[in-house]
Amino acid sequence: MEEQMKEWLEPYSTTDYKTSTFETMQEQAKEWLDQGKVDLFLGYKMVQGHPLPHFFKKDNLDEVDDLIFGQARYSLEKIATKIAAEHPEMKIGLLVRDCNQRALNVLYVWNQLNPDNMETINVNCCPSKLKKHADCSYLEPEKYGSYKKMVGIDNNMEVEAAEEFSQEERYNRWLYEFQKCLKCYGCRDICPVCFCKECSLEHPDLIATGSIPPEVPIFHLVRAVHMGGRCIDCGLCEDACPSDIPLRLLYRKVSETVEDVFGYKTGTHTDQSPFNLLGDEVTLEPKPL
Numbered sequence: 418m419e420e421q422m423k424e425w426l427e428p429y430s431t432t433d434y435k436t437s438t439f440e441t442m443q444e445q446a447k448e449w450l451d452q453g454k455v456d457l458f459l460g461y462k463m464v465q466g467h468p469l470p471h472f473f474k475k476d477n478l479d480e481v482d483d484l485i486f487g488q489a490r491y492s493l494e495k496i497a498t499k500i501a502a503e504h505p506e507m508k509i510g511l512l513v514r515d516c517n518q519r520a521l522n523v524l525y526v527w528n529q530l531n532p533d534n535m536e537t538i539n540v541n542c543c544p545s546k547l548k549k550h551a552d553c554s555y556l557e558p559e560k561y562g563s564y565k566k567m568v569g570i571d572n573n574m575e576v577e578a579a580e581e582f583s584q585e586e587r588y589n590r591w592l593y594e595f596q597k598c599l600k601c602y603g604c605r606d607i608c609p610v611c612f613c614k615e616c617s618l619e620h621p622d623l624i625a626t627g628s629i630p631p632e633v634p635i636f637h638l639v640r641a642v643h644m645g646g647r648c649i650d651c652g653l654c655e656d657a658c659p660s661d662i663p664l665r666l667l668y669r670k671v672s673e674t675v676e677d678v679f680g681y682k683t684g685t686h687t688d689q690s691p692f693n694l695l696g697d698e699v700t701l702e703p704k705p706l
């Protein structure tokens with residue numbers, strides 16, 4: 418525990434408090450619970466050696482001494498969204514990294530969470546050279562094998578580097594990656610900003626069913642398009658993908674296009690998205706053109 422606490426020394430709050438240590442972070446959460454400022458606080462607790470998402474409650478304040486954070490990442494904001502859908506009046510406290518905060522901004526824009534009901538303790542967890550993407554420690558680049566480098570896409574590539582392949586080669590490399598897909602839906606299920614009740618990826622009019630890999634490249638292109646104005650580049654999808662498909666790179670390209678066309682940098686603020694004109698209720702009913 419002590420070792421883990423040493424990894425992250427600078428939690429800070431964007432709300433009323435300034436905190437500088439683990440203990441003050443716990444004190445802050447305790448105070449919010451005790452004063453009724455939040456009904457529950459979502460953070461992490463070590464369970465049998467694993468940091469797991471946990472919600473802390475007023476009726477067990479002593480447990481807040483177990484509130485920690487470390488390198489493990491879960492979409493706490495996705496859990497908060499599900500709780501808020503069932504209990505819209507509930508006040509929720511949340512431990513957030515930069516990526517969680519960007520996801521929260523998107524969830525506010527899309528009315529999935531009410532910012533008036535949220536309190537956050539923000540954790541300054543991005544000391545890496547990748548800070549320009551507000552990336553996190555997850556991106557200690559892994560080394561990929563020579564075969565993947567030869568026929569696929571290196572997950573650590575920047576968009577510009579991937580675009581240096583000829584169009585045909587790029588296409589073939591992406592096909593190689595997409596053909597590894599197991600259709601497990603892990604990328605969708607972990608994504609903090611995937612909140613549609615009806616998912617395009619399971620709609621037989623959009624994507625043929627009954628095969629693994631799922632229809633190539635449509636399955637992945639449908640999801641990529643759908644992430645326009647939503648993806649906040651947290652990388653959790655790629656983290657979850659058992660086939661190591663460079664999903665983050667694909668969605669980064671989509672986000673770049675959104676920024677180029679609309680001047681909209683997803684997740685950096687809570688202004689309306691250019692895609693809000695689609696409305697909150699997304700329907701897959703065919704519409705006449």
Ligand code: SF4
Pocket residue numbers: 604607608609610611644647648649650651652653654655664665668
């Ligand atoms: S990086 Fe992946 S998990 Fe994160 S917001 Fe984008 S699509 Fe969702």
Ligand code: SF4
Pocket residue numbers: 597598599600601602603604605654657658659660661662664
């Ligand atoms: S997590 Fe990977 S393998 Fe699973 S559906 Fe998504 S892309 Fe396919």
